[in-house]
Structures are given as structure tokens and as C-alpha cells.
Amino acid sequence: MSRFSNTLIGFLNLLTLLVSIPIIGGGLWMARSTATCESFLQRPLMVLGFVILLISLAGFIGACFHVVWALWVYLVVMLFLITALLAVTVFGFVVAGPGGGVEVPGRNYKEYHLQSYSPWLRKRIENPDYWMTIRSCILGSKTCSKIVMWTPVDYLTRDMSPIQSGCCKPLTSCNYEAPMMTQDPDCYKWSNDPSVLCYECDSCKAGVLEDVRRDWHKLSILNIVMVMLLIGIYCIGCCAFQNAKRDDSYPSNRMYKVRPKWNFYSGGR
Numbered sequence: 164m165s166r167f168s169n170t171l172i173g174f175l176n177l178l179t180l181l182v183s184i185p186i187i188g189g190g191l192w193m194a195r196s197t198a199t200c201e202s203f204l205q206r207p208l209m210v211l212g213f214v215i216l217l218i219s220l221a222g223f224i225g226a227c228f229h230v231v232w233a234l235w236v237y238l239v240v241m242l243f244l245i246t247a248l249l250a251v252t253v254f255g256f257v258v259a260g261p262g263g264g265v266e267v268p269g270r271n272y273k274e275y276h277l278q279s280y281s282p283w284l285r286k287r288i289e290n291p292d293y294w295m296t297i298r299s300c301i302l303g304s305k306t307c308s309k310i311v312m313w314t315p316v317d318y319l320t321r322d323m324s325p326i327q328s329g330c331c332k333p334l335t336s337c338n339y340e341a342p343m344m345t346q347d348p349d350c351y352k353w354s355n356d357p358s359v360l361c362y363e364c365d366s367c368k369a370g371v372l373e374d375v376r377r378d379w380h381k382l383s384i385l386n387i388v389m390v391m392l393l394i395g396i397y398c399i400g401c402c403a404f405q406n407a408k409r410d411d412s413y414p415s416n417r418m419y420k421v422r423p424k425w426n427f428y429s430g431g432r
Contacts, residue, residue, distance in 0.1 A: 284376075329373075
């Protein structure tokens with residue numbers, strides 16, 4: 164059982180060590196890419212990859228070579244990682260819970276309103292510096308150019324992503340022949356200029372938050388799976404730690420028992 168737990172924890176940590184490499188690579192790719200708007204995930208993704216790399220290395224060395232201090236560090240960091248993942252998961256469900264789109268009569272797409280999202284997300288997206296970064300990202304991704312050639316029939320029958328719905332067209336309810344006071348303020352932020360469109364509209368910010376909300380839900384589900392997996396690995400790691408401590412103390416006990424017998428024979432000579 165002792166060898167089995169050590170072999171198993173060594174194998175699992177070797178596997179997670181290999182998994183951490185594409186995680187770090189993905190973070191580096193996202194940092195260099197100008198076509199992705201998931202910039203808020205770059206740093207957490209890279210940090211997660213490096214943490215997994217380090218703790219997997221410590222666990223692999225400790226389990227395979229019976230290094231007690233490496234396993235001790237591994238278990239402490241693993242406990243911190245489990246706690247952090249639980250906190251992030253709960254935070255994600257609380258912050259990303261509110262939101263969602265509103266059905267548009269006669270359309271297959273939905274429209275999004277900034278007031279539907281949590282105050283924490285709204286405060287972040289309304290920061291001018293942060294929004295300029297996101298705005299530049301959307302322009303660079305050519306998201307709106309994909310629907311430039313749509314016909315009126317396409318707008319009636321085809322679906323749109325949240326960002327396309329919020330940033331690439333005016334609100335469906337806009338009626339430019341009606342008095343200004345009766346219109347949503349976003350209606351008069353719209354421009355046919357491809358560099359402007361509705362990028363300063365609240366509906367565009369809401370579309371970005373909807374993408375963030377969906378991503379956070381996916382990450383939260385993944386985090387739950389990871390936490391369950393890490394708890395199982397942590398329990399096996401505790402067994403490997405006890406085995407390493409026992410093996411570390413065994414040679415001294417063995418020498419203590421052997422020495423009197425060796426002295427007896429040497430004395431007899």
C-alpha cells in the first residue's frame with residue numbers, strides 16, 4: 164500500500180506537470196494575440212499554469228524520491244490552491260449570476276442591458292481605461308465586419324453573438340423619426356462609421372459582460388471538477404507524506420537494532 168500510494172501520487176503529478184505546459188503556453192499565446200478579447204484571463208491562466216507546474220514538480224520529487232520536505236511544501240501549497248479555487252468559484256457564481264439577454268420579437272438574437280449585470284462587473288466595464296482596451300480589442304477582432312454584408316432578411320433570421328448584438332448595430336427599438344426624449348440614449352450613440360458604430364453604447368458593454376458571464380460560468384464548472392480532483396490527489400499525497408516520513412526514520416531504527424548484534428560478533432572475535 165505504501166508503494167502504491169507513492170507510485171500513484173508520482174504518476175498523477177507527472178500528468179499534471181505535463182498538463183501545466185499547454186496552460187502556460189495558452190496564456191502566452193493569449194498575451195501575444197491581438198484578435199482575442201479574453202485579456203482578463205491571461206494573467207490568471209499563466210499564474211495557474213506556473214503554480215500547477217511547481218506543485219506538481221514538488222509532489223513528483225517528494226513521492227518518487229521520498230523527500231519529506233518536498234511533500235510537505237506540496238501539501239501546504241495544494242491546500243492553499245484548493246481554498247483559492249473554492250473562493251474563486253463562489254465569487255464567480257455570485258458575480259456572474261445576474262445577467263442574460265432579452266428576447267427581441269421577430270428576431271433570433273437577443274439584446275443586452277447593462278443594468279442587468281452585477282454592480283462589480285458594471286463598475287469594472289465602465290472604467291474608461293479598461294473600456295478603451297476592450298474597445299480596441301473588439302475593433303482588432305473584426306467582429307462587426309462579419310455582419311456588414313448582411314441583408315435585412317439576415318437580421319430577421321440569423322443569430323448574433325452578444326458583442327455583435329450590442330456593438331455592431333443600434334438597438335432594434337430605435338426609431339429615428341420619433342422625438343429624441345422618447346428614445347434609449349444608446350440610439351444616439353450609434354454611427355455608421357465603422358470605427359464608431361455602437362462601441363460607446365451601454366448595450367456594447369453589456370454584450371461584453373455577457374461574454375464574460377458565460378466564460379465565468381464555464382470556468383466555475385471546470386473549477387468544481389478541478390477542486391474535486393485536487394482533493395482526491397491531496398488525500399493520496401497525505402498518504403505519500405506519511406510513507407516518506409516512515410521511510411525517513413526507518414534506517415536509523417534499523418541501524419540501532421543491528422549495531423548490538425554487530426558489536427556482539429566483533430567482540431567475540
